[in-house]
Ligand SMILES: NC(=O)C1=CN([C@@H]2O[C@H](COP(=O)(O)OP(=O)(O)OC[C@H]3O[C@@H](n4cnc5c(N)ncnc54)[C@H](O)[C@@H]3O)[C@@H](O)[C@H]2O)C=CC1
């Protein structure tokens with residue numbers, strides 16, 4: 001009964017203060033229910049060994065993809081290893097599993113997700129679970145479930161437990177009728193993929209929960225992200241990661257986009273820095289809750305030219321994937337991120353030359369040349 005009393009007190013408090021001066025909130029019905037699992041866990045609740053006022057307690061969903069492990073490393077360095085819990089529905093490799101707290105979490109399992117947030121006293125949530133553009137078009141029902149129903153679960157739990165919530169959006173949240181060169185934060189958004197539609201939905205729902213229920217929702221539209229030590233998860237910009245691995249392994253790369261397809265791109269360190277910076281920014285600095293962030297734009301042929309400065313014998317051919325090409329042709333070519341730079345001091349560190357040099361420093365460009373000679 002204690003939990004039910006706590007919850008009803010929370011609900012009544014919520015009804016009186018909406019957190020943003022707007023009309024008193026009518027809480028969504030499902031918050032009234034109490035998960036039977038939560039009652040058990042609360043009954044056996046122990047005092048925690050860390051000070052909650054020192055650091056956020058972080059949960060990352062979908063953390064075993066291209067970006068999540070890097071995000072966990074950055075946040076653990078900032079907030080302490082045991083304050084950052086990585087989660088996913090896949091089994092983590094040993095080097096991830098033994099490098100900090102990991103928990104199985106399916107964002108479609110609302111009750112279990114709620115239990116994780118309560119049991120681990122989560123205060124910040126980074127919601128990375130998603131099906132990306134190309135893989136989403138290949139499985140629309142699953143993409144709709146994960147990217148939309150999963151998001152709804154996250155929003156309700158974040159609002160119920162007053163979490164600070166980060167949800168990434170994407171250049172894919174724009175479509176062929178958006179201004180493409182360059183694309184501002186606020187303009188028409190009619191994406192033509194389930195991925196883009198779900199991300200516009202995430203932006204709109206996150207901002208609605210912010211203004212209606214006071215949820216501290218923050219969102220960045222990421223460009224195509226490039227990383228050396230993690231594989232992309234099935235997007236349209238994946239070619240820009242694959243070229244490095246193929247150049248080193250065989251000196252040959254077959255690109256699945258046309259040579260002149262210009263897209264906004266970013267090195268992972270800039271992406272993760274921006275994500276932490278916007279989450280640590282004082283709320284008063286945020287004139288918006290969804291921001292574009294930008295570093296560079298390039299085409300496959302421009303990237304290939306830069307790669308050849310490190311592996312001159314690289315041979316690039318083009319075998320265009322019509323589905324990915326249609327998606328890329330509907331996306332921004334350049335991103336206007338002036339609001340992020342003005343509001344919370346965003347600036348990128350890696351341009352194309354630094355990106356390529358850094359990738360080869362990590363992956364080692366001499367290994368293949370050595371094999372040839
Ligand atoms: N990598 C990129 O270039 C960009 C990524 N983003 C966004 O950043 C976030 C992370 O991206 P990536 O790491 O590249 O994605 P990814 O596709 O590499 O990883 C997504 C993760 O979500 C997990 N997942 C799938 N269904 C799930 C479920 N039901 N419950 C829990 N987890 C589930 C998968 O197991 C996977 O590990 C995504 O929301 C994506 O839309 C946005 C723009 C660019």
Ligand SMILES: CC(=O)[C@H](N)C(=O)O
Pocket residue numbers: 132133134170171172195222223224225234235236237238
């Ligand atoms: C840009 C993205 O959101 C992602 N890399 C994709 O290509 O789907």
